[in-house]
Amino acid sequence: MKHLSLLPLVPVMLLGCTTDASHRYNVDIRWTSYGIPHVKADDWGSLGYGFAYATANDGICVFAREVARANGTLSADFGPSDENLASDTFHRAIVTSERVRMNAAAMSGNMSAYNAGFVAGYNRFIDDYRDDLPAACAEEKWVRPISELELGRMFIAFGIRYGAGNFKAGIAAAAPPGEPVAAVQLDYNPAHGVGSNAIALGSDLTQSGKGILFGNPHYPWRGPARFHMIHTTIPGEIDTMGASLLAGSFVVIGFNKDIAWTHTVSTALRLTLFEIELDPENPMKYRYGDEYRDIKRIEVAVPHADGDSIRTIFMTHHGPVLVSDELPWTRTRAFAVRDAILNNDAAFETYEALQTAASIAEVEAAISKQGTYFVNTIAADRFGSAFYADVSSTPHLDMEILENCRRFVQGLPSRLIILDGSRPDCDWREDPRSTVPGNLPADDMPRATSTRYYSNSNDSYWLSNPGEPIEGYLPTIGPERTARTLRTRAGLTYLSEILQKRSKVDADDVQSILLSHRHFGAELMLDAVLAICDDDSEIGMSCNVLRERDRTANINSRGMQVWTEFWEIARHLNGIYPVPFDPDDP
DSSP states (O other), X not given: OEEEEEOOEEEOOOTTOOOOOEEEOOEEEEEOTTSOXXXXXXXXXXXXXXXXXXXXXXXXXXXXXXXXXXXXXXXXXXXOOHHHHHHHHHHHHHSOHHHHHHHHHTSOHXXXXXXXXXXXXXXXXXXXXXXXXXXXXXXXXXXXXXOHHHHHHHHHHHHTTTTGGGGHHHHHHOOOTTSOOOOOOOOSSOOOSOOOEEEEEOTTXXXXXXXXXXXXXXXXXXXXXXXXXXXXXXTTTEEEEEEEETTOSSOSEEEOSSEEEEEEEOOSOOEEEEEEEEETTEEEEEEETTEEEEOEEEEEEEEETTEEEXXXXXXXXXXXXXXXXXXXXXXXXXXXXXXXXXXXXXXXXXXXXXXXOOSHHHHHHHXXXXXXXXXXXXXXXXXXXXXXXXXXXXXXXXXXXXXXXXXXXXXXXXXXXXXXXXXXXXXXXXXXXXXXTTBOOGGGSOEEEESSEEEESSSOSTTSSTTSOOOOOOTTTOOSSSOOOHHHHHHHHHHHHHHHHOSSBOHHHHHHHHHTOBOHHXXXXXXXXXXXXXXXXXXXXXXXXXHTOOSBOOTTOTTHHHHHHHHHHHTTSTTOSSSOOOTTOO
């Protein structure tokens, strides 16, 4: 077991404050034989200090690269490319110093101290190991000390990564008619390749009478979104173990002695586009109600190895203008994007409350602060309650907007909502109940507590428990009374089978759902596929392999790859199921 005690004396500079007072961070870090850091600190500042030091120890190169990305220095640090230039332009124009300071101003005293400690701890690690960094970033100039401002940019940039960040090339390339515009192809329906599974069971179904949480989050094995397991303690105040993201700064999925929570990426909307009607005499003005407003030029300096270049983006009150092959900026119209997470300053308050929650009621109160950006929350407590909610950052669009304000562009997915940007009544609704301007209030989003169970595998909230459907919410949160994915059906089916065998389960029973490696698609359809094989000699070899398949996904499951290739084709066919989906009998 590796053990390190850190007792430095360093100056603390709080973002937005002026103080020259020194602060003593006192933190003890122990790495167990499995490489998990256990960080024990005297206070929140010291906890942030140790958290950062442990994170840097386990992933300094990844973290430092993300600092460069979020702060718009990829071109200078990694060389010129169209992708790096677009990323730098986007981040420097959108994640502004003012935006970071507003986010910091919303933090509690605990989290402000934590952030200051995090910066100091990260910089201490660089001082300690500058000459002994991993090969991936040894002697690289982009591994450098950071400020609280730079850390804040990194946090906000991650939040919008899967929203407006998907369109950074289109935002960076935008230019009015008559100015040169590079061809831009944007993916308006990206598949992130991530998915997660979760089950929460309550006292009616557990042998102990306490809650059980099964968390099976799927994020990449490498890069900034890789999970990093860590244990954090301030005696008498916080004792939470779980996972952060490798480029993150606090535990996002975890447990303490009273509660456990996990997340799955939710189906709720994160942004909308706005079609803006331009002044026929001036494509740098757009109509909003009875007036014309200016499209503002925002110039940013992007650093390069040989000096800065000045880049321009174009801003409306909705958000930045973007262009693509499908959405050109013409003399009569243009398109802007508004992100529901960009101005959300509630994450630090939310996760401080989650880490110290002592019951499902307190979990619900924590996420109702609206700082869980793009995820469902599934949780259980030691008192036997199970919980599900999708209280994520979602534009506040009511049915009047959805029915009267939508615009459609050929070739773009129907899930992408484009609104009439010339009409004030088509703007996102403002509601004083929401802590985030323009976002749907937490009270209007689905949640449920039970002593039985809830499950989620990235489908919408509707069938979190098929026996207790959750219904009556806006379609922007997710679809109701629609077919569920095979992964959702698999989890619900396997759990149902266990509960049919025994009315009360333990943790091993729940864990077996994952470790059995059963393949639900093969269980459901392989026999029908083999029946087709009997009539087609051209696929005989593949069919013979599939006949021997044990219908699991173990490493020795012969035929797994053949089935995978088949399903990549078959999943897109219409009418693949002989029994059509029935929402009244899902």
